[in-house]
Amino acid sequence: MTLQDKYDLVFLNEIRGISLEGHMELTANTEKTMVELLDKVKPKRMLEIGFNAGHSAFMWQTLGTTLEYFHAVDICQHQYTKPCSQIMQTIFPEFKFGEMDSKNLGETRSLIEYDTVFIDGDHTTEGFTADLHSCMMGQVDNIIVDDWDLSRGVRHTLQDAVNDVNNPYQITGFYKYDNDNIVRGGRTKSVIALVQRIIPDDTV
Numbered sequence: 001m002t003l004q005d006k007y008d009l010v011f012l013n014e015i016r017g018i019s020l021e022g023h024m025e026l027t028a029n030t031e032k033t034m035v036e037l038l039d040k041v042k043p044k045r046m047l048e049i050g051f052n053a054g055h056s057a058f059m060w061q062t063l064g065t066t067l068e069y070f071h072a073v074d075i076c077q078h079q080y081t082k083p084c085s086q087i088m089q090t091i092f093p094e095f096k097f098g099e100m101d102s103k104n105l106g107e108t109r110s111l112i113e114y115d116t117v118f119i120d121g122d123h124t125t126e127g128f129t130a131d132l133h134s135c136m137m138g139q140v141d142n143i144i145v146d147d148w149d150l151s152r153g154v155r156h157t158l159q160d161a162v163n164d165v166n167n168p169y170q171i172t173g174f175y176k177y178d179n180d181n182i183v184r185g186g187r188t189k190s191v192i193a194l195v196q197r198i199i200p201d202d203t204v
């Protein structure tokens, strides 16, 4: 049984026939790539920005064997988002969901409790910059940037941040997976950039 089959078993009744915003396709290729990513990151306390219909959240929770807990936020602009988050709660009792604009994350909630954040919400340059800033202010160790390949603004913002000598973050890997992307029409590949906080070892 593939991850997509498992997702369908629990979520399909809620989203059948509804047109969904672009999301992770839970194919064998996606699963293999994400297992590699998870093996490198080993997330313990993880936040997702941009839950949508829960494809990626379901994937992180199912494959993330090192997770202590997993939370997600979304502005809930789609009518299916809240019901899907409730389904997630029934299968993963530790899962918590917040209806909110991630631009307010830095102010309303300290990101310091998370070692890993998956940024997949507002993909505009402004939206991504706010999310990246909140993660860096919260000293999040692992920032997983979705759709790095789709927007020049996102790439430049990220590049500027990691080029800043006062900033301990570096891009440590790229991961290509299958995505159901309505912007580009149907299933395509998407690229995740992994950004990690590298603290020089001054004990040597």
Ligand SMILES: C[S@@+](CC[C@H](N)C(=O)[O-])C[C@H]1O[C@@H](n2cnc3c(N)ncnc32)[C@H](O)[C@@H]1O
Pocket (backbone or CB within 6 Å): 021, 022, 023, 024, 049, 050, 051, 052, 053, 054, 055, 056, 057, 073, 074, 075, 076, 077, 078, 081, 100, 101, 102, 103, 120, 121, 122, 123, 127
């Ligand atoms: C591309 S979809 C996420 C797909 C999902 N991560 C997956 O792969 O299954 C983007 C989601 O981000 C949400 N979103 C957009 N802007 C946001 C914001 N400023 N704060 C929180 N969520 C936002 C949208 O409502 C949408 O559900």
